Amino acid sequence: MTEFTTDKLIRMFTTIAGAIEANKERLSELDGVIGDADHGVTMDIGFGAVTEALANLDPAGTEPTQVFNTAAKSFLNAVGASSGPLYATAFMRAGAAVKGRTSLDRDAMVAAVAAMAQGIQDRGKAERGEKTMVDAWLPAAEAIRAAAEEGQSLQACLEAAVKAAEEGAEATKAMLASKGRASRLGERALGHVDPGAASAVIILAAIAGSATA
Template sequence: MVITTKDLQRLFALIAEDISAQRGHLCELDGAIGDGDHGLAMDAGCEAAAKAVAALDPAQAAPTTAFNTAAKAFLNAVGASSGPLYATAFMRAGAAVKDRPELGDEEFLRAFAAMAQGIEERGKAEPGEKTMVDAWRPAADAALEAWASGASLRECFDLAERAARLGCEATRDMTAAKGRASRLGDRVIGHIDPGAASAAIVIASITNFVRGADG
């Protein structure tokens, strides 16, 4: 599979569309344990990233430029904690595929893994702390393990999506170690982390993109 900047324009548009469709649900989840605005923040960030990337000339801009453009636009649009986290994710993805005019399967997978790593390091979070890392880390690990065992890119992302969904669901039984939710103690048990929920949506969007490109 060959992924060009034009393909990445489609990917960012797909992510923005899927997040927009779930905006209300994400705000509802956040209302239970946070400020109630996570859906609005993610919608604003993904929409800004998609628009900025769409404005690039795909004949002139390499994939690295697309990722870096998305990072800057997301950060400018979102003041909330998800802003720096996703900006870091996209910048790491750009760094992982530096100077490549187009991406093969392995480069795209490396960009995906770099996003997860960037979020984890920037947020100083680990799995089990009821954050978006609970979706991102298992997804990246599942994809990388599948790739190492010879799976196709599509199979890798099918497994990543499943791992993200399970990781997101697992946050229901966790207390929070980070952010506003951490001040609520045991009261957050029974509620899914909104950051993990939005991460699962983003990862599902990426998976659907891979399925489409693969088909």
């Protein structure tokens, strides 16, 4: 059975950082249409800080909860924008969900992803349909839980989450924004993918890709 050890979890965050960096310009372009045009840069800074902080941990003496907690603190310290508190909360919730575990099996990773989604929703006070990253994260959480209940493998569960997030992000094109700067645009925001939802897909895809790495 595939599991995320502490070392693998640290490498997962490095993979996320690399994927965000590779898509930094695209994310900022998406944000430029409906926001400050800095989402890609902000996320890149945040995950860059995460990888630096995690590099200082000794995997042999560190549990997954500490990895998530370190990621939360370093992301929040590096990012002052709205995504900072959102992802800090997500990682803290994930850490709490897997507390006491020395490695993360399918059910633990399902719990972690679901906790991240719930943390983002709670901190952002957002509901589905408001053209935010919640429109990608909530479907992902539902899909990963459903796949686990069907007895699918960890990899299959993560892939189901990615697919649902992709569909959720695409659906934001048809939504009017009611949060943040995009809410001021009214119908001018139609036809554009929410940048936060787009980066959520990148993060989840990197997590899924890390399962077999």
